[in-house]
Amino acid sequence: MTEITSNSSQGSDDGDNSRQWQESAIEIRDGCKSYGRGKNKTQVLNHIDLTVPVGAIYGLLGPSGCGKTTLLSTLVNSLSLDHGSVLICGYKPGTVEAAVPGHRVGFMPQELALMPALTINETLQYFGRIHSLGKEKTKERSEFLLKFLDLPNGVRLISQLSGGQQRRVSFAVALLHEPELLILDEPTVGVDPLLRTNIWEHLNKVSRTTNATIIITTHYIEEARQATRVGLMRRGHLLAEASPQNLMQHFANPSLEDVFLELCLRDGDLDPSAKQNSGFEKETDIEMQPSDAVMTRRQSQASTALVVRLNSSGHHSMLQEPTILNHIKKPWTATSKREKFLSGARISALIVKNIINLTRNVMFLLLAFALPAIQTVLFCVTIGGTPKNxxxxxxxxxxxxxxxxxxxxxxxxxxxxxxxxxxxxxxxxxxxxxxxxxxxxxxxxxxxxxxxxxxxxxxxxxxxxxxxxxxxxxxxxxxxxxxxxxxxxxxxxxxxxxxxxxxxxxxxxNFTDVSIVSPLKIEDPVYGSTNPTFTEFMAPGVILTLSYFMAMSLTSVAFVIEKKEGLYNRALVAGVNNLEIMLAHLVTQLAVLIIQVAIILVFMFAVFNIPCEGSMSLVILLSLLQGLCGMTFGYFISVSVEDEMTAFQAAMGVFYPILLLSGIVWPVQGMPIGLQYISYALPQTYACDSIRAILYRGWNLTYFDVYFGFIVTIIWMAIHVSGAALVLTIKH
Structure with a gap:
């Protein structure tokens, strides 16, 4: 074994090299993560050992697809390791003590994760409410960040900003609440060099003056020399973990990019000519081949040393040992702030965001209110009329x-x-x-x-x-x-x-002396009209179907869009839980649903005179419950699929089976026995019988046929929510 010792100390570019890390902010041990199964299984993280000291700026470098984003996702509890452990200041992510997800972490994902319909100020206010900053603190931090990041007027919509400006707003969201742990995934992409320099200066200032620990990924390798420590990743492996200065000194090379290439050359992954022909410039993506090289970290009381040795496979590994330094920084203690499971501040923030998004989408609102009216009118005009000519x-x-x-x-x-x-x-x-x-x-x-x-x-x-x-x-x-x-x-x-x-x-x-008496006399009906129409038969089911499916389509698409844009995951990292997100959507969509149900009922009963012998309050209540049931089913679809097209196909896929099997178009008694059992297991069959009994028999909740429809609807709502929670648990 050959040992090469370097007595240079690690530090930042301002000369503050006097730090001793009392404890680790982040530790990953033997971390493994893979996607797919069988032959399609892909190992994304392969026995990763990573340590980030408290107060450090840790630069995570590597080519696209090497596992950087997956690694960050395990830190914020968006993903779980298949094997190994992750600790945030000594606690597992997702625990109260770690407060990650929650107030402790500021997260900037690779995607924008912003709501295009909101302004810059509204975006910052939204996240300020989630983190319970208060109006004055949110305003103060927003004004600073707008000036610091050279952002335009705060009343500008996110959709009106350039790509670079949107990235800066995303960065501002991560910095807003001054978190102890800052995780930034490609924050300087699309940012001009001057602002990039300012960002790094600010990160160094935050690192020097607070306990904040910063993890940053970047494609621009040379800018990472400003980090306290860097980790070089390749195909799920950690090639090296050391300070940029020690790496460059050990390899006697002033370029961190060339050091990365040198590591690959030593492992036999690149042809020697690749260094000259790689086409690397100071700001370019990394293009590397796989390597089994590993650099690990070992703490001791000795001087900083870079130990180069051959492992059993013939590859090199490096062990870095930190120097004993004079300056002692206050350790990062476990949080004492216990997050509420249901926070009024977070729910109100979500509701305000949803309302703003709805009111800014005028065409969406017009369709949401016009479609129930159009569909109701078309049903009443086209269905049930007597054919003529x-x-x-x-x-x-x-x-x-x-x-x-x-x-x-x-x-x-x-x-x-x-x-x-x-x-x-x-x-x-x-x-x-x-x-x-x-x-x-x-x-x-x-x-x-x-x-x-x-x-x-x-x-x-x-x-x-x-x-x-x-x-x-x-x-x-x-x-x-x-x-x-x-x-x-x-x-x-x-x-x-x-x-x-x-x-x-x-x-x-013709024969006045002949008296003909029919043996069959039809008396006045007990329930219903003397000449019932097909419109009257279908009307109860149509009311419930419109309420159910209109609400379902709104919720499923809304969640999928938030997930696709990254706003959903970002809210989870900020400490919002799925129940709060669902409640906020239900409250917002309930306002839309109430208007939709009102439109449907007005056209049904006031315009087309569908008879109602019972309580209109029960009709309204059951219609709203069916709408809420549709919303929860939309929520289940949204957490189960990844894109709008799949959500749309799922919604359309269940529309006709429910319509045909729920006794809306044809009586259940006319179906085969096997299908009747399936029919009565659906959420709308008993509800349809219930509303029909209210409308045409005048029955109330004391009758089984009425109250059982309400019970089945509530049970299905619970099934949808439980199913969504199970899917989220499995995916997580």
Missing amino acids: LHVAVTNLDNGINFDNVIPKLNYSINIADAYLNELNDEIIIQDAFDTFDAGFGAVEDGDAWGLLYFPENFTVAQIFPDAYNVSERQIHVYMDNTNQQISYTILLQFFAALQRLVVDFASN
Whole structure:
């Protein structure tokens, strides 16, 4: 083993080299993380050992895809290691003592993680409320950061800023509450060199004057020489962990980029010509090949030493031992501030943010309020109406009867076929006369008529003298096109209604001494109207469906967009929990839902006069509960998928099964037994029966059919929330 000792001390570029780290702010031991399974499994972090002292500026360097962002995600508890441990000032992330996620950490992710509809001031106020800074402190810090980061007027929308300005706002959010731990993922990307210099000067000042520990990733290797310590990563391995000065001194090279290349050359990953042909400049991305080289850290009471030795695989490793220094810095103690599980300040911040985002999206609000009205009007106008102008072919060969030939001087003739045709409703049935049976039948075959009425030649005579004729001559022969069931039922209903009127009229007008009494008398209905319509049957389900799916689509898309933009994860790192996020969305969307339900009910009951025999309050309450149930289902979708298209497909995928199986379009009793069990397990089936009982029977909550619909809706809300929590736990 060859040992090379360097007596130079590590320090920052201002000459303050007198520090002794009493304890570690961050420790990762044997950290492993992989994605995928089986053949697709990719090792992202491979037995990482990393130590960040309290008050240090730690530069984490490496090419894209080497695991830097994954490593930072484990620090803020967004991801968990498959193996190994992470400690924040001696405590696991996610614990009360670590306060990470929470007030202790300031996080700037690689993505912007900002709400485009908010202004700069509103963005800073939002995070100020989350961290409970207070109005005066938030205002003071905002004014400083706007000036320091050379940001435009605070009333400018985030969407109106350039890419570089948006990055600076994201950086300002991380600095706002002056955290003890600052984690910055590529903060200087898209920033001009002068501002980059100012940022590093500010970070060094923060490090010198406070206990703040800073971890920063960057593609610009040379700027990382201003860090207290750097960690060089390659394909999930930590190549080296040392101060930039010690690294450059050990390799006798004034360029930190060249040191990185030298490490790769020593491990045999690069051809010697790669150093000359790499095309590296001072501000460029790292392009490296994999290496098994590892540098670890060992503390002792000796002078700083760089120990170079061969490990069992023949690769080099470096052990850095910190120097005994004179200046003692106050250690970073565990937090005594216990975060509330549900914070009114955080929930109010989320609600204000959601309201601002909603009110700034005018087109979204117009669609949110216009679509329920349009859909309700379309349903009431198009569904349940009686079909009209239905063409029916008629071949009437009936000759009728002249009673003068039977009873002299009676001078009376009748034609029952003509009398029957006169009874047909001419608004619904349009009669097309044909001379022959084949012509009438052909009209049905060609699609010109929905059916054929055929009257034999002796039809009237056969009714008067039934014993003299066979049954076929006494009947009206009907040939229907049954490809449209609803039209067929409408036409057949008109045929039977006309026949009933004919019998009564014939008896009273032609044979006054004949009294015909129908054996079946339809009395007034116990519930419902005398002539119920399909509109009345479907209306309860349509009310609930619109409430459910409109709310579901709003919530699922809103969460997915926040997740995609990174704002969701950033809020979690700031200490907001999923329950608070969900409650804030529910409160915000509830205002939209109330207006949507009001629009639906006004059109249903005030405009189109759908009957309501029971309590309108129960109808409104159940509609709102179904909307909340849809919101929680949207929340479940949003935490389960990663993009808007998948969320949209999931929403559309459940729309038709619920619509068809919940007894909204067709009675559940008309389904196969197996599907009936599935139907009654859905969130809207019992609710639909419940609202139908309220509307048409006038029942209240004392009836099982009513209150059970409310109970099932609440149970499904709990299932959705529990399922979302389980998905988040598994993903985490």
